[in-house]
Amino acid sequence: MSEQMAKRLQEAGYRLTAPRLAVLQVLGMKGEDLSPAEVLKRGRVIYPDLSRATVYRTLELLTEMGMLRPVYLGERGSHLACVAEGHHHLLCLDCGRTIHFDDCVLSELEHTLAQRLGFQIKSHLLEFYGLCEHCQRDKASST
Amino acid sequence: MSEQMAKRLQEAGYRLTAPRLAVLQVLGMKGEDLSPAEVLKRGRVIYPDLSRATVYRTLELLTEMGMLRPVYLGERGSHLACVAEGHHHLLCLDCGRTIHFDDCVLSELEHTLAQRLGFQIKSHLLEFYGLCEHCQRDKASST
DNA sequence: CTGATTGCAAAAATTTTGCAAGCCT
DNA sequence: AGGCTTGCAAAATTTTTGCAATCAG
Numbered sequence: 001m002s003e004q005m006a007k008r009l010q011e012a013g014y015r016l017t018a019p020r021l022a023v024l025q026v027l028g029m030k031g032e033d034l035s036p037a038e039v040l041k042r043g044r045v046i047y048p049d050l051s052r053a054t055v056y057r058t059l060e061l062l063t064e065m066g067m068l069r070p071v072y073l074g075e076r077g078s079h080l081a082c083v084a085e086g087h088h089h090l091l092c093l094d095c096g097r098t099i100h101f102d103d104c105v106l107s108e109l110e111h112t113l114a115q116r117l118g119f120q121i122k123s124h125l126l127e128f129y130g131l132c133e134h135c136q137r138d139k140a141s142s143t
Numbered sequence: 144m145s146e147q148m149a150k151r152l153q154e155a156g157y158r159l160t161a162p163r164l165a166v167l168q169v170l171g172m173k174g175e176d177l178s179p180a181e182v183l184k185r186g187r188v189i190y191p192d193l194s195r196a197t198v199y200r201t202l203e204l205l206t207e208m209g210m211l212r213p214v215y216l217g218e219r220g221s222h223l224a225c226v227a228e229g230h231h232h233l234l235c236l237d238c239g240r241t242i243h244f245d246d247c248v249l250s251e252l253e254h255t256l257a258q259r260l261g262f263q264i265k266s267h268l269l270e271f272y273g274l275c276e277h278c279q280r281d282k283a284s285s286t
Numbered sequence: 287c288t289g290a291t292t293g294c295a296a297a298a299a300t301t302t303t304g305c306a307a308g309c310c311t
Numbered sequence: 312a313g314g315c316t317t318g319c320a321a322a323a324t325t326t327t328t329g330c331a332a333t334c335a336g
Contacts, residue, residue, distance in 0.1 A: 108248070
């Protein structure tokens with residue numbers, strides 16, 4: 001996972017430094033969405049001298065290269081997710097719980113859009129917003 | 144558009160004040176994605192005393208109520224879009240250009256997920272990431 | 287009236303940047 | 312060796328908060 005990102009960085013002419021590898025390792029670790037602050041904290045476990053600036057610079061770089069993307073998770077501040085393939089989740093607007101799912105019915109649409117608009121599509125993000133089972137019940141009882 | 148949001152606010156027990164109405168009007172205006180700073184600027188055209196704090200407070204309120212959502216547009220800082228129905232776009236990772244589209248093949252998936260997970264889905268966000276026609280050409284020529 | 291809401295300004299948090307030192311290739 | 316990268320610390324930007332005054336209902 002992080003190896004692949006490392007490889008892409010290197011192939012694009014960027015250097016593989018210890019700080020960058022630490023960030024990549026953190027990102028590859030859980031495959032989940034982290035804030036820059038969280039990346040810094042975990043990165044420092046791997047490479048204690050890691051600086052906040054480097055985290056931001058690396059995240060920006062990876063985002064530019066399309067390997068990372070911001071994701072909305074209800075919490076404050078930005079969150080980033082590995083792109084890998086598509087990323088799908090439902091977010092409860094009430095309690096903030098997120099549920100990930102894998103069904104992907106988008107490949108057809110992806111293909112259609114790519115053709116129609118001449119776009120080369122690399123990945124996608126699909127988020128549904130609503131109320132989870134639990135919060136629906138809460139709402140109902142408070143009405 | 145903004146009338147509907149105003150109505151929902153009022154029904155939820157919030158007061159309709161001039162500052163809030165200004166923010167709603169700005170958001171309803173173009174239906175597009177704005178940063179908080181942009182909302183403030185445009186809001187002040189309508190209500191000159193509008194304060195930045197009120198913009199943030201109102202945006203947060205609307206987001207909590209599910210009428211607004213953050214969207215990634217490649218630029219720095221957060222951007223917000225009216226929820227209305229679904230929101231779909233392609234984002235070029237290279238030049239940042241966004242293309243909106245309307246095809247929505249998600250209602251079926253939405254239904255399936257709602258049933259399977261007991262989620263009450265209110266809206267969704269679908270973003271594709273890739274390279275636009277123009278940037279594909281640039282890449283090719285620089286290789 | 288009465289308490290929700292506002293603007294202001296200060297505080298906090300987040301992100302960016304300049305620069306000399308250090309490290310990858 | 313050469314120049315991309317880094318860490319640091321300061322600067323810029325963005326977001327949050329306390330509080331007295333104001334306003335909607």
